Amino acid sequence: MLRTGKDYLASLRDGRRIRLGKELVSDVTTHPAFRNTAQSFARIYDLKRSPENIEAMSYQENGESCSAWFQAPHTREDLRHRAEAHRRVAQWSCGLMGRSMDHVPSFIVGMSMKPELFDANRCGFGQNIINYLDYLRKGDLFACYLVLTPQTSRGVVGPSKANFRIVGEYDGGIIVSGQKMLGTSAVFSDEAWIGSMIPLGPDQVEEAVTFAVPINAPGVELWVRKSFELNAKSRIDNYFSSQFDESDAVMIFNDVKIPWDRVFCYRDIPLMRDMYFKTPGHVLGNHQSNWRFSEKLKLISGIAHQAADYGNLLSVPAIQQTLGRLAAGEATLLGLLCAQIEQSQQLPSGHVHVNYRYLYAGLQWCAHNYFQIAEEVRLLLGAGPFMMPADDSILEEGEAHDVFEENWKLPSVTASERYRFVRMAWDLLASDFAGRHQQYERFYGGPPHIMDLYSFWHAPWAERREGVRHILDDMINESQQLAAE
Numbered sequence: 001m002l003r004t005g006k007d008y009l010a011s012l013r014d015g016r017r018i019r020l021g022k023e024l025v026s027d028v029t030t031h032p033a034f035r036n037t038a039q040s041f042a043r044i045y046d047l048k049r050s051p052e053n054i055e056a057m058s059y060q061e062n063g064e065s066c067s068a069w070f071q072a073p074h075t076r077e078d079l080r081h082r083a084e085a086h087r088r089v090a091q092w093s094c095g096l097m098g099r100s101m102d103h104v105p106s107f108i109v110g111m112s113m114k115p116e117l118f119d120a121n122r123c124g125f126g127q128n129i130i131n132y133l134d135y136l137r138k139g140d141l142f143a144c145y146l147v148l149t150p151q152t153s154r155g156v157v158g159p160s161k162a163n164f165r166i167v168g169e170y171d172g173g174i175i176v177s178g179q180k181m182l183g184t185s186a187v188f189s190d191e192a193w194i195g196s197m198i199p200l201g202p203d204q205v206e207e208a209v210t211f212a213v214p215i216n217a218p219g220v221e222l223w224v225r226k227s228f229e230l231n232a233k234s235r236i237d238n239y240f241s242s243q244f245d246e247s248d249a250v251m252i253f254n255d256v257k258i259p260w261d262r263v264f265c266y267r268d269i270p271l272m273r274d275m276y277f278k279t280p281g282h283v284l285g286n287h288q289s290n291w292r293f294s295e296k297l298k299l300i301s302g303i304a305h306q307a308a309d310y311g312n313l314l315s316v317p318a319i320q321q322t323l324g325r326l327a328a329g330e331a332t333l334l335g336l337l338c339a340q341i342e343q344s345q346q347l348p349s350g351h352v353h354v355n356y357r358y359l360y361a362g363l364q365w366c367a368h369n370y371f372q373i374a375e376e377v378r379l380l381l382g383a384g385p386f387m388m389p390a391d392d393s394i395l396e397e398g399e400a401h402d403v404f405e406e407n408w409k410l411p412s413v414t415a416s417e418r419y420r421f422v423r424m425a426w427d428l429l430a431s432d433f434a435g436r437h438q439q440y441e442r443f444y445g446g447p448p449h450i451m452d453l454y455s456f457w458h459a460p461w462a463e464r465r466e467g468v469r470h471i472l473d474d475m476i477n478e479s480q481q482l483a484a485e
């Protein structure tokens with residue numbers, strides 16, 4: 001099924017409990033902190049089933065049209081098809097909504113390729129993964145994930161209420177309590193995937209549980225951070241933050257019942273991480289992340305070029321170098337994305353997945369470079385943003401508008417367009433919303449130090465050492481020959 005934006009919005013009115021400060025939000029589709037972003041997600045649901053996109057965005061399974069990201073890839077062509085679907089979702093959201101509806105299902109598709117890993121924990125958990133993927137696919141559902149225990153609860157021994165843990169079992173499943181972080185897009189999702197991607201210690205067996213839960217499950221509450229959408233003045237002054245604020249939330253569990261068929265790992269500490277790293281789950285999920293970043297980078301490059309143009313700087317060699325670095329970076333990432341697909345890897349089951357090395361190189365590149373990219377483009381704006389009048393009321397017809405048009409226009413652009421451009425660039429690169437994105441890109445795939453380690457773990461070190469061995473052997477041989485002569 002390919003659901004409509006209208007059906008998606010209706011599904012959000014399900015009694016979920018969302019805390020914005022002390023306020024309990026009753027409907028995210030109408031609340032000023034969330035409604036525009038909810039519409040942006042709904043728009044993606046509509047766009048992907050529109051005649052011009054449906055082929056690229058869907059595939060057939062058992063005679064039914066399903067979203068492309070639910071497909072388990074068996075060929076390189078399948079990977080290309082999935083990639084194009086990720087790219088379009090990212091394009092429609094300017095690369096600003098990282099946990100869009102194509103993110104978490106990609107992890108679960110990867111996990112479903114190795115159900116035996118889950119069965120080793122408990123017979124039936126492998127089937128639970130397959131059934132859960134089926135459930136998401138059939139309903140075209142939106143899932144987020146929270147795979148960390150909050151920093152303050154890590155390693156806490158004893159009965160801290162915040163500490164996430166299994167608190168009991170009931171006839172049909174398990175009962176959990178405590179906090180999980182950080183649910184980006186959680187308020188806009190149907191479902192949440194809960195687990196831990198960071199290693200758990202041997203004494204943390206009570207936290208070793210991975211499961212899925214509906215956002216409106218009894219006992220679940222989402223505590224969201226400050227809303228940028230709520231503080232966005234207008235579509236002109238805050239183009240991005242007014243409509244692409246995917247939000248982040250801590251999820252609180254108060255004795256929440258999870259049925260066994262939604263449990264995928266139970267009291268098995270190694271499996272908590274292995275399900276991401278010993279299946280293609282982590283790489284398929286983060287392939288989406290790389291496409292999302294590349295669309296954002298395209299937008300930033302366009303802004304950089306336009307800023308240089310407005311400043312009459314395009315012929316300055318130093319500015320050309322800045323733009324050249326940006327263009328080279330964009331091409332580097334696109335090249336890595338191609339290599340992820342064209343050097344795909346195959347499993348004995350016949351499934352294929354993106355290439356590990358190129359995926360982790362891409363993830364590392366994004367995490368390490370975003371800050372510098374944003375900074376360089378912000379520098380190009382100079383003091384321009386502070387020359388602009390206070391708000392977009394200056395665009396309304398009248399005496400002030402006429403003075404503004406006359407004095408702020410450039411040879412190639414009206415003052416009104418210049419105003420819109422500068423506000424757009426500021427919202428993306430320098431606002432409160434932009435600050436969140438800088439942090440986001442750093443932590444997107446995990447903490448920064450791990451970004452390097454993924455590549456350390458997957459590099460062909462033995463092969464590299466062979467080249468060195470060959471030269472050393474050559475030197476030894478030559479010395480021995482000289483000695484013998």
Ligand SMILES: Cc1cc2nc3c(=O)[nH]c(=O)nc-3n(C[C@H](O)[C@H](O)[C@H](O)COP(=O)(O)OP(=O)(O)OC[C@H]3O[C@@H](n4cnc5c(N)ncnc54)[C@H](O)[C@@H]3O)c2cc1C
Nearest residue numbers: 145146147148151181182183184439440443446447448449
């Ligand atoms: C905007 C945003 C959105 C997010 N969305 C999600 C989401 O949707 N789902 C989800 O599950 N998570 C999400 N996260 C959480 C993200 O996965 C974590 O931020 C990330 O894994 C790091 O964990 P932490 O924040 O607890 O940092 P910590 O682990 O506490 O690390 C803090 C700092 O210490 C450094 N550090 C810690 N240990 C070491 C070490 N041994 N060696 C060197 N340096 C070290 C880290 O590199 C980091 O700079 C999001 C984070 C942000 C910022």
